[in-house]
Amino acid sequence: MTTSLNQADQSDSRLGTTPPRKHWIDRLHHAGWTVFHHAQKHTGVGIVCSVAYFDPGNWGVDLQAGSQYGYKLLFVVLLAGLFAVFLQVLACRLGVVTGLDLASHCRILFHDRPRHTKLWRWAVLYPLYALAEIAIISTDLAELLGSAIALNLLFPSLPLWAGVLTTGADVLLILAFGNPLCTRPVKFFEWIIAALVFAVLICMAIIIAKINVNWGQAFDGFVPSQELFASGALYTSVGVMGATVMPHSLFLGSHLATQDRESKESIYPLSDKVQEQESTRIGSRRERLRNLGRAIWQNFRTLFIIERSNARPKSHEHRENNALEFVQSHLYHGIVDVVSSLLGFAVIINALILILASAVFYYGSGARGSESPASLFDAHTLINNTIGKGAALLFALALLASGQSASIVATVAGQSVSEGFLNWKVSPIIRRLVTRLIGLVPSMAVAIVVGPSGINTLLVASQVILSIVLPFIVFPLIYLTSSSRIMRVHKTSPGGTSNNPLDTLESPSPAIAPVDADPEIPQTQDFVDFSSGKLMTFLGCLIWLVIVIANVYVLVALGMGQGA
Known part of the structure; x- marks a missing residue:
């Protein structure tokens, strides 16, 4: 039998055909490399955004x-994760199709309205920007406190205020290696975030493997039940919902989605002068060193420059979206990346x-009843x-x-928010320093004056603020x-398209040519609608309405003294 198969393979090779078995192996090999190639280029946005959904605030909630209701x-964790997936996909689609982030769109939408311009600015745009900044600061506050608690658990002799100061400094050090908001993705930044995400997942999986879990009962928890409406359970469910969906992740996800992941050009291209020197290699060694020093000094000065950008349009009618080819090559890869990352990391870790x-x-042995919820310190002590x-x-x-990881992401999101709303080209270093200092002041004050109990209170308060802003x-x-x-x-x-957005947007029908169009040049006004x-x-x-109702419930419960 083997001899006949070998003879068949030899006859196929002599005839110039591929054996069926080898054909399927080649197809599987090609498909595997294709998936790996696409994943290598397009994976990143989802992992970075997923970090916001299992930050220390989520840990506390x-x-x-779990300690109060088993x-x-x-089910609430799963539902909140699905809400987050839906909203994050919307943010990804907005960035890929339009080429602008959510913050920039808000400015275009409300800054230069044709009627009641100042009213729209001061009643809508600037309050919205203030709420976005409050969300960024509250998020950064939670990340600082969570990291400080972790350092205190690892090194009990380290004071909480020293942990806050340490985690504030090392995030700035990591982000000093590059600006993640470039037009091309900074893979170094994405690899750091991915490593931290996998570290969280692996650590939690090992811990779960060491404890006794009734998995049948646990999987039943993913099915909705009447116990969700029991006394106190609904309030805690709203807390889980509010701590899961993060506003800053929507801003950052839309910004990262605008990046070109297909281009092979360098993120940091050399200037024309440097390229010319590299190509011709003309000039003395002293002259090259002088030019290098001048370039380093100019780059150092640009790190601290804040300037107003005049390149951004004043309305949606005065700008063009990305090309159809760009959208088709990025949109569906981005959606798969976001959905798989949030469901595969954020929901599972929560x-x-x-x-x-x-x-x-x-x-288990640490059962304490529904009247005494567990804190991060309690969990560590009992696990130990x-x-x-x-x-x-x-x-x-x-x-x-x-x-x-969440602190790094929150700081970068703050940079995106300020640049988009204010239309300023803000230095990343200055923006991160401002965000860090605003978060450090209350964290240090609480850590020094109140201690662990105050940190837990501030951690919960930051999640309430995020829920209200969302x-x-x-x-x-x-x-x-x-x-x-x-x-x-x-x-x-083949006929070409009009490059003037005013022509296409003002035309009542795709079949009618623009008034000022040249009849000698064939034009088309067809669009692909990605709305x-x-x-x-x-x-x-519906999701927005659920979030609003949940916030109203939380505020009423807090006002009546029913909050935890």
């Missing part, structure tokens, strides 16, 4: 939910944290006493990796992505 609130709290504090020092060390390392950020995102006027792209056709359909818009409005 998940520990509280596995019952896993669920593992809640399962850990449930198994240890609700069903019941499971062992190794598991406690992994818990602290996972918290540190979560805090550091609806104001989500509404413009839903409006922008549902507008066909904003989300449409010119078709590429959300009626179903997507309805789902977006």
Whole structure:
């Protein structure tokens, strides 16, 4: 039999045909390399954005939910993760199609309205920018506090205020290696974030493997039940929802989605003078050193320059979206990246944290009842006493990796927000210093004066602020992505297209040519509409309404003294 197969293969090779078995192996090999090639280029935005959904604020809320209600609130974790996926996909589509981030769109939408211009600016745009900055500061505050707690757990002799100062400095050091908001992705930045994300996932998986989990009961928690409406459970569920969906991640995700991941050009191209020197290699060694020193000094000066950008349009009618080829090569890769990263990392890590709290504090030896929720310090102490020092060390390392990665992402998001809303080309170093200093002041004050109990209170308060700000950020995102006027792209056709956006936007019908068009030049005004359909818009409005109702419930509960 083997001889006959070999003879068949030899006869196929002599005839110039490929054996079926080798043909399928080649196809699988080619498909595997194709997937790897696309994943290498387009993976990054989803992992960076997923960090915001399991930051230290989520840790605190998940520990509280698991220690008070067991596995019952896993459904809320899943639902919040699906909400986050939906909104993050909208942000990705906005960036890929239009080439502008959410903050820049908000400025274009509200800064130069044809009627009541100043009213729109001072009643809508600037308050929206203030809310976005409050969200950034609150997020950075939570990351600083979470990282400080992790350092204190790793090094008990290290004071909390010293942990706050340390984590504030090392994030600036990491971000000094490059600006992640370039027109091309900075892979070094994405690899750092990916390493920290995998560190959190691996640490949590090892801890879960060491504890006794009733997996049948845990999976039942992903099914909605009437117990979600029990006394106190609904309030905690709203806390989980508010701590999961982060406003700053929507701003950053839309900005990173504008980057060109197909181009092979260098992110930091050399200047013409340097290129000429490199190509001709003319000049003395002293002259080359002088030119190098001058270039280094000029680059150093640009790090601290704040200038107003005049290149950005004043309205959506005065700008062009990305080319159809760019959108087609980035949009669906970006959506797959976002969905797989948020479901594969954010939802799983949040669920593992809640399962850990449930198994240890609700069903295990550390059961304390629903009146006394567990904190990060409590979780570390009990894990150390019941499971062992190794598991406690992994818990602290996972918290540190979560805090550091989320802090890096929040600082970069602050840079995107300020540049987009203010239309300023802000130096990354200055923007990060400002964000860091604003977050450091209250963190240091609480760490020095109040201590661990005050840090836990401030951590929860930051999540409440983020939950209140979220609806104001989500509404413009839903409006922008549902507008066909904003989300449409010119078709590429042999006849060519008009390069004037005023012509295409003012024409009542695609079949009618612009008034000032040259009849000798064939033109087309066909568009590809990438706006959300009626179903997507309805789902977006429904999610927005749920978030608003949840916020109203939280505010009423806090006013009546029912908040935890």
